[in-house]
Amino acid sequence: MKLTSRAIVMMLRAPVRTLWVRWTRSMLLRVVTSTLVVGLVAVGGIGAYVTTQIRDGLVDKRVESILSESASDVAGTQAAILASTAETPGDLQGLVNDQLASIQLGAVGRGFVLLRAPSNASLVFLSTFGSSQPGPPLDSVITQSLRQSIVPGGSQHWQFAVMPGTNIPAVVVGAPLYVKSAGDYELYFVYSLENEQATLGLIQNVLALGAGVLVGLVLFMTWTVTLQAVRPVRTAARIASRLADGHLSERMRVHGNDEMATLATTFNDMASSLQRQITRMEDLSRLQRRFVSDVSHELRTPLTTIRMASDVLHDHRSEFEPSVGRSAELLAMQLDRFESLLADLLEISRIDAGAAQLDFENHDLAEVVRYQLEGLVPAAAEQGIELRLWVREGENTASMDAPRVGRIIRNILSNAIEHAQGQPIDVAVASSSRTVAVVVRDYGVGLSPAQVARVFDRFWRADPARARTMGGTGLGLSISREDAQLHDGALEAWGSPGKGASFRLMLPRGSGGLGVREPLPLNMGPDDFPAIAQRVTLGVEAVDG
Amino acid sequence: MVAKILVVDDDPAVAEMIGIVLRADGFDPVFCDHGDHAVAIFRAEQPDVILLDLMLPGKSGIDICREIRAESGVPIIMLTAKSDTVDVVLGLESGADDYIPKPFKPRELIARVRARLRRNDNGAPGMVRIGELEIDVTGHRVARDGEVIQLTPLEFDVLVTLARHPGQVFTREVLLEDVWGYRHAADTRLVNVHIQRLRAKIERDPENPEIVLTVRGVGYKAGGYTP
Numbered sequence: 168m169k170l171t172s173r174a175i176v177m178m179l180r181a182p183v184r185t186l187w188v189r190w191t192r193s194m195l196l197r198v199v200t201s202t203l204v205v206g207l208v209a210v211g212g213i214g215a216y217v218t219t220q221i222r223d224g225l226v227d228k229r230v231e232s233i234l235s236e237s238a239s240d241v242a243g244t245q246a247a248i249l250a251s252t253a254e255t256p257g258d259l260q261g262l263v264n265d266q267l268a269s270i271q272l273g274a275v276g277r278g279f280v281l282l283r284a285p286s287n288a289s290l291v292f293l294s295t296f297g298s299s300q301p302g303p304p305l306d307s308v309i310t311q312s313l314r315q316s317i318v319p320g321g322s323q324h325w326q327f328a329v330m331p332g333t334n335i336p337a338v339v340v341g342a343p344l345y346v347k348s349a350g351d352y353e354l355y356f357v358y359s360l361e362n363e364q365a366t367l368g369l370i371q372n373v374l375a376l377g378a379g380v381l382v383g384l385v386l387f388m389t390w391t392v393t394l395q396a397v398r399p400v401r402t403a404a405r406i407a408s409r410l411a412d413g414h415l416s417e418r419m420r421v422h423g424n425d426e427m428a429t430l431a432t433t434f435n436d437m438a439s440s441l442q443r444q445i446t447r448m449e450d451l452s453r454l455q456r457r458f459v460s461d462v463s464h465e466l467r468t469p470l471t472t473i474r475m476a477s478d479v480l481h482d483h484r485s486e487f488e489p490s491v492g493r494s495a496e497l498l499a500m501q502l503d504r505f506e507s508l509l510a511d512l513l514e515i516s517r518i519d520a521g522a523a524q525l526d527f528e529n530h531d532l533a534e535v536v537r538y539q540l541e542g543l544v545p546a547a548a549e550q551g552i553e554l555r556l557w558v559r560e561g562e563n564t565a566s567m568d569a570p571r572v573g574r575i576i577r578n579i580l581s582n583a584i585e586h587a588q589g590q591p592i593d594v595a596v597a598s599s600s601r602t603v604a605v606v607v608r609d610y611g612v613g614l615s616p617a618q619v620a621r622v623f624d625r626f627w628r629a630d631p632a633r634a635r636t637m638g639g640t641g642l643g644l645s646i647s648r649e650d651a652q653l654h655d656g657a658l659e660a661w662g663s664p665g666k667g668a669s670f671r672l673m674l675p676r677g678s679g680g681l682g683v684r685e686p687l688p689l690n691m692g693p694d695d696f697p698a699i700a701q702r703v704t705l706g707v708e709a710v711d712g
Numbered sequence: 713m714v715a716k717i718l719v720v721d722d723d724p725a726v727a728e729m730i731g732i733v734l735r736a737d738g739f740d741p742v743f744c745d746h747g748d749h750a751v752a753i754f755r756a757e758q759p760d761v762i763l764l765d766l767m768l769p770g771k772s773g774i775d776i777c778r779e780i781r782a783e784s785g786v787p788i789i790m791l792t793a794k795s796d797t798v799d800v801v802l803g804l805e806s807g808a809d810d811y812i813p814k815p816f817k818p819r820e821l822i823a824r825v826r827a828r829l830r831r832n833d834n835g836a837p838g839m840v841r842i843g844e845l846e847i848d849v850t851g852h853r854v855a856r857d858g859e860v861i862q863l864t865p866l867e868f869d870v871l872v873t874l875a876r877h878p879g880q881v882f883t884r885e886v887l888l889e890d891v892w893g894y895r896h897a898a899d900t901r902l903v904n905v906h907i908q909r910l911r912a913k914i915e916r917d918p919e920n921p922e923i924v925l926t927v928r929g930v931g932y933k934a935g936g937y938t939p
Contacts, residue, residue, distance in 0.1 A: 464767065464793040467814040471793075472725040474815040475733055482818075506815060529929060 194400075195393050202389040203382070210378040221370055225363045230325070233338050237356045238323055240270040241342040244354070248346055256291045259349050263293060267354075276362065278305050280355040284319060284343065289350030305357045307331045308339055317341045319351040328357070336360045399427040403434055415442040455520040463513050470506065477502050504640075511642035515625070518649045525568040525653055532572070532603045532674065533563045533596045533703070539576040540594060541706045543584065551589045554580075557700035559597035559686075565676040571650045572674065575658065578643035579607045579670040585639070586629075586668065587611040593696045601675060601682030608669040608691050614662025622660045623648045647672075655680055661690045715829055718759035720744045720776065721791065722768050726814075730763065733818040739825070747771035751779050754786075761828050762788045763821075766803055774806045781807030785864035787828035791816075804905040809866040810892060811902075827893030828866075842875040842934055843923045845914060854914070866891065867910045874924060874934040883931035907932060 189196060244266045253262045267279060281295050308328040316324045323342035330337045337359050344354045402419055409417040418438060419431040481499040484492035517523050540554050547554050583592050588611040595606045614622060614629065621627050626641040644658075651658035654674050662668035671689045675681050688695070717739050721727045727743050734741040744753045747770030754762065762780065766773035777788055790803045790811040800811055812824055840847040846855045849872055854861045863871065869891045874882060882890075884900040892902060907926075911918040925935040 467793040468723050468726060471791075471815040472723070472729045475729045475818050475821075478818045479733065479736070 195390070195397050198393045199386060199390050203386055206382045206385045210382055214374050214378055217374060218367070218371055222367050225367060226360070229358075229360060229363055230338055233340060233356075233358045234323070234325060236274070237340040237342065240274075240356075241323060241344065241354060244270055245344060248344070251347075254348065256293065256349070259291065259346060260293050263346060274356075276359045278357045278359075280305050280309060280357065281344070282306075282309070282314070282353045282355065284317070284351035284353050285314070286319065287350035287352070289348065291349040293346065293349050293352070295352070305331065305355075308337060308357055309341070309355050313339060313341050313355075314353065317343055317353050319343050319345065330357070330359055330361075335364060396427075399430055403430065406434070406438075410438055410441065415445060452520050452522070455516065456522040459513060459516040459520060459522070466509060470509070474502060474506070508640045508642075511640045511646060514646055515642055515649070518646070518653070523649075523653055525571065527566045527568055529564050530567055530569045530572070531564050532567070532598070532605060533558045535567075535569055535573050536576050536594060536596050536605050537703065537705065539573055539580060543577070543580050544705060546581075547584050547587075547592070550584065550587070552584055552587050553591040554705065555591055555593050555696070556703045556705060557593065557595040557696045558703050559595070559700040561598055563596055563598045563603050565598075565603045565674045566678070567654060567674055568650075571653070572672075575647040575650050575672055576605065576607075578639075578647045579658075579672070581639060582644060583607050583609040583611075583668070583670070586613075590667070593691070593693065595687055595691065595696055595700050597686040597700060598676070599682055599684040599686040601677070601679055602673050602684070602686055603676060604671060604673045604686040606669060606671045606687045606689070606691055608667065608693075608696075610667035610693065612668075613664045613666050614660065614668045615664050616662075619660050619662050619668075622662075623658070657681065659689055714738065714740045715760040715825075716740045716742060716757060717825060718742050718744060718750075718754060718757060718762045720747075720750045720762065720768065720773070721765040722746065723765075726765075730821065733821060734825075736818075737822050747773070747776060750776045754780055754784075759786065761825050762786060763791055763825075764788055764808065765791045765793075766799060767793060774802055777803065777806040777808050781864070785862070785867075787865060789824055789828060800899070801901060801905060804902065805909075807864075807909075809864065809906075811899075823893070830893065840872065840875045842878060845871075845875075845923060847872060847875055856914070861913055863910070863913060867906060867913065870906055870910055871914065871924075874932060878934045881927045881930050881933045887931070903932075 190200075247266050248262060251262050253259050263281070267281065271277070271279065281293075283293070283295050308331055310326070310328075313324060313326055321343055323340055325338055325340040328337045328339045329335065337357055339355055339357050341353055341355045344352045346352055399419075406417050406419055415438070418435045421428050421431045421435070477495070477498045480495040484495040486492075487495065514523075537556060540556055544554055580592070580594070587609040590610040592610075593606075593608045595608075597604055612629075618629050622629070623644050625645045628641060648658045651672055651674070656672065656674040658670065658672050660668065660670050669690055671687060673681055673685065687699070717734055719727055719730050719734075719741050721730070721743075722745050724745065727745065731741045731743065742753065742757050742759065744750045747768035750764075750768075750771065764773050764777060768776075773790065777790075780786065780788065787810075788808045790800075790808045791814055792799055792803065792811050793814045803811060809828060810824055812821060838848065838850045840849060844856050845861075848854070852865070852868055854863055854868065854871065870887065873887065873890050884903040887903050888894040888898050888900070892898065907924060908918075911921050911924055914923055915921045922935055925933050927933055
């Protein structure tokens, strides 16, 4: 039972959702629907009011004429009966019959009923009767309350009723009739309102037809008008999305001088302005790319000579006197630093100029990380630092530019080694359905929240006074973050003074962007690593002390 | 025999320095400082390796590379000041075997030159057959139906390396080490470009190769082998 109701809910949900989506998406649907609802309510209300008014008017007039007709007929009959000389019951009966038949001659849609008054104590009994007409006898429409209100010598009374055996409304008028020596009788006229009802029905039909046509007309007008307003908006939306896709020369067509034309003109102005801006930016970017490329070439040519000369000197340093030999050493070392600085600067200008080209291929992030880790094991071992790699089981492949990702890993690892203060460094790799992630965690000096906020700034150093053992350029983390962003990924930092720092790189596995679910938390404690992943032995184990 | 190295570079300081380094390692350098003279000097000197700068006055390095490649398989190593993808790929496609980005260390230069001079004969069978190809390893000849196909020494090395182990998959990294002599990961585009050039020469339809097959996501292997 529960299952069935759930199934029904499930069955209903889809169409309801479709309807809701269409409702929220289409202004046309909303406007037309609300117009229909408001139109129907208004027309219904007006129709009801008009019908009531017409019915009341018709009935009131009819009742008025009925009352005057019946009053005069009763008065005439009474006068004729009083003036008559009939004495015997037979004569009296004949007299009454004749009189009633004569007044009935001119009346249409009227029947009558003659009843003996309850208070009549006369010994002469006239046979009470009604007018001969088709259908059941009319006696049944005369209610007890009406009969009680008719008193001998009193005035006529009336009430509404329904023709027996039908739905046709009727008016019943009753009046006392005194017949000499036969006593008090009551004469009832039953007027059918069939004509009035027919008239009213006709009017109602005409009104309903009119209302239907009116609502239809209003709907059609609303639909047309809304469509006129919506069409340019839809066009604008379509063209805006074409613009967003990079078709910068797309424009709206301008018709006439109305508001829609103003919209189109304004829209086109905006598009032109955008196009100008973007073209200008592209030109600038092209210029900067060119500049970077030229600088790169111009600087590298002399640097090539210097590099080689320095290395030749360095190779022969043992043959020089100590101070010259040391100078050759310093020259070679600082040249390394200069070269990496130049390379980083050129790289960051290339990224700034939007000239970075990525070569995407599917790679296993765990392998990329392991390769970089193994390369850094000697440098870490020199400072007595143990590098530990943890990989969670599962597929860790993602579409990436492997050299760039490798550079990111190398940068954050070098940074960790530099700040680890001899403590081990944990590296974890894991993935979710849409994201692969690597976390590099050290337990060294750490970072304050203010430092975390600036750690990716160019040339920023946590402690300017500190000696740099790894010889970083101050651009490594900035480039790494740029590289991560070029991948539509993210590089984040966490730190706590004295407790260490953590960097997390997340890359989307495909083109769908990063998923909501994070494969690894940014801040991982030393116990978290064994809990979520398996230790992987590195090819070159660090020599532990 | 002293190997002769042609150094084509318009910067006198760089050329002289390269000369010093080459001489120190026992090579015989000859120089050219203008693009228009490079091909003539090549013909006159018949060097064993050419070090070619891409940005030259007169004829560009790319054009020189193409012209020399049209008449000789001599190893060409580009010296590039730009590491921009387009230049490197263009240079490799025009026939260069390898490239060294400036600035480089003397040791790196010497290692690259030696790698190009080293021949890939390690005493294996003299004749290898693969598909319709007959490879004479000792004589450095490849023929199909008795018709000789001209390959550069590098292309020949790639083909022999693959053909000696038919069906075995070689990753780009392994090929870089075996053929180019790189001990650490290097630019895998070297492999991609040269495989394309090799296919253009030995495959009947380079679009649907039958001899050098791509193993998606891994590397390459020699086909035409039925176990």
